[in-house]
Amino acid sequence: MKLSRRRFSLLAGVATAGLAMPRVARAQAKPRVVIVGGGAGGATVARYIAKEQVGAVNVTLIEANAEFTSCFFSNHYIGGYRDFASITHRYDTLVSSYGISLVTGRAVAVDRAAKAVMMHDGARIAYDRLVISPGIDLIYDSVSGYSEAAAELMPHAWKGGAQTKLLKSKLDAVRNGQNILIVPPPNPYRCPPAPYERASIFAHVLTVKGYTDCKIIILDPKEKFAKQALFQEGWQKYYPGMIEWYGPDVHGGIESVDPTAGAVITDLDTFKGALVNVIPAQRAGEIAASAGLADGTGYCPIDPHSMKSQLDKSIYIIGDACIAGDMSKSAFAANSQAKVAAMHIRSELMGSGALPAEYSNICWSVIETDDAVKVGAQYRAGDDGIKSVSSFISHTGEEAGLRKRNYDDAIGWYMQISNDMFGAPGG
Ligand code: FAD
Numbered sequence: 001m002k003l004s005r006r007r008f009s010l011l012a013g014v015a016t017a018g019l020a021m022p023r024v025a026r027a028q029a030k031p032r033v034v035i036v037g038g039g040a041g042g043a044t045v046a047r048y049i050a051k052e053q054v055g056a057v058n059v060t061l062i063e064a065n066a067e068f069t070s071c072f073f074s075n076h077y078i079g080g081y082r083d084f085a086s087i088t089h090r091y092d093t094l095v096s097s098y099g100i101s102l103v104t105g106r107a108v109a110v111d112r113a114a115k116a117v118m119m120h121d122g123a124r125i126a127y128d129r130l131v132i133s134p135g136i137d138l139i140y141d142s143v144s145g146y147s148e149a150a151a152e153l154m155p156h157a158w159k160g161g162a163q164t165k166l167l168k169s170k171l172d173a174v175r176n177g178q179n180i181l182i183v184p185p186p187n188p189y190r191c192p193p194a195p196y197e198r199a200s201i202f203a204h205v206l207t208v209k210g211y212t213d214c215k216i217i218i219l220d221p222k223e224k225f226a227k228q229a230l231f232q233e234g235w236q237k238y239y240p241g242m243i244e245w246y247g248p249d250v251h252g253g254i255e256s257v258d259p260t261a262g263a264v265i266t267d268l269d270t271f272k273g274a275l276v277n278v279i280p281a282q283r284a285g286e287i288a289a290s291a292g293l294a295d296g297t298g299y300c301p302i303d304p305h306s307m308k309s310q311l312d313k314s315i316y317i318i319g320d321a322c323i324a325g326d327m328s329k330s331a332f333a334a335n336s337q338a339k340v341a342a343m344h345i346r347s348e349l350m351g352s353g354a355l356p357a358e359y360s361n362i363c364w365s366v367i368e369t370d371d372a373v374k375v376g377a378q379y380r381a382g383d384d385g386i387k388s389v390s391s392f393i394s395h396t397g398e399e400a401g402l403r404k405r406n407y408d409d410a411i412g413w414y415m416q417i418s419n420d421m422f423g424a425p426g427g
Helices: 005-029 040-053 074-078 092-096 162-172 194-208 228-238 286-290 331-350 400-422
Strands: 032-036 058-063 067-069 088-090 101-104 107-111 116-119 124-126 129-132 136-139 179-183 215-219 243-246 254-258 263-266 270-272 275-278 281-284 300-303 315-317 358-368 371-382 385-393
Touching: 032 040, 032 124, 040 058, 040 092, 040 129, 040 331, 040 400, 074 162, 074 194, 088 400, 092 101, 107 286, 129 331, 162 194, 162 275, 179 194, 179 270, 194 215, 194 228, 194 243, 194 275, 194 358, 228 358, 228 371, 263 275, 281 286, 300 315, 315 331, 331 358, 331 400, 358 400, 371 400
Parallel strands: 032 058, 032 129, 058 101, 129 315, 179 215, 179 275, 215 243
Antiparallel strands: 067 088, 107 116, 116 124, 136 281, 254 263, 263 270, 358 371, 371 385
16 A cells, blocks of 8 residues: 555654653653662662662662761771771762662652652652651750750760761870760660660770770660670670769769760769760651651651551651661661562552561670670561561670671671662672
8 A cells, every 4th residue: 555645644643652652651650769868778778679670660869968977887987997988888889780869968858748858959859659767866955965066075976977087086085094974875766785885995995005094984864775784794804994884873863964074964973074975865867757757756657567657658767767666776677677668669669569577687786806796686567566576685604706706797797788788889
């Protein structure tokens, strides 16, 4: 059959439209997953969705900073076991190898009705599913006299970055015979054993220098603390007479701090230190609260089967910001929760199916070189939150070989989680 020019043009038009329309429709229909926070939870969920869906989902990662300095293993940096570069990571591989769109900037609000994240510069980023993993914010005035400005004199170093460096420089300036004070936070907070690992690390650094006349005094608002028997045994063994822990029944309550005097005023006495490490109370990162996703505890209730917010069915909340039942707030936990969230998001958007949620957590703490202790558990979704189904903890009096294996396992874990969050270098 011979085609007239007009009929050919018509057919060509239809054909072009026929080819073009599904492409446009497909592009528009490509689901959009937006993640706020590129830390242990957020970077992991971004990578797991992007790697499983290879281009079928638009994944956008919003992160306030161009680089991520991990709080986990910051004590290893402070102890001189590794350099700052080794706890600092970039997002390049997530962009180049996984096709994730990286937006460097602060998210300031969530328009839940319109399903869009509002950025500091006025930009709006639309989503079909949103993951919030902003970590914690510090409640500075939970300690009277403490503030963001006071943190320059009495560093908390409970967020990775400049504070971590400041704490190390202040530790390195301590001279033999001077005191260090630590004021740990009340529960619940990021990484329960970390203030006590930090005390061990301070003592290690001072002991290496021969500064064994220094004292590290811990003025705790809590009556007991994580891995207490293990730490206290280790302090006695490696740093005799250097670390003193006072609970509220001894100091009677922390009344205030005086940053310029380097003083912590308690009901019992006024303590002075050349270095004062104040770690205030904590809550979910501000964006979670401003989006109306937190409850009266300051943290965000979630469905333990999926990590979905109990308050918004298009939003998932993972990591330190969520209320994770029996799971403590750790990078290991955030990474584990991220994988459950990724599975459910893929299932909802791509129909890929979801298995029952299983979570795990292991937290190692260094007491001295080659001597680390650990606590860990497996978890499942229960009727009223994430529930521990089996757990383990190191014992006092363990042989040195076992502690050395823990120490090596911890170092191996750091490499493994870094690759799991950011993609293996060159990967
Ligand atoms: P984060 O990892 O803190 O990530 C949050 C990210 O969100 C940050 O990069 C932040 O910049 C970004 N962000 C926040 N708000 C916004 C916004 N509005 N817009 C854009 N970006 C935003 N855990 C372990 O498992 N093992 C350990 O050995 C361990 N040791 C620790 C030692 C110390 C001293 C401390 C303080 C913590 C330790 N942790 C450890 C705990 C661990 O650091 C946290 O539990 C973990 O990082 C939580 O992950 P997350 O994704 O919730 O938050």
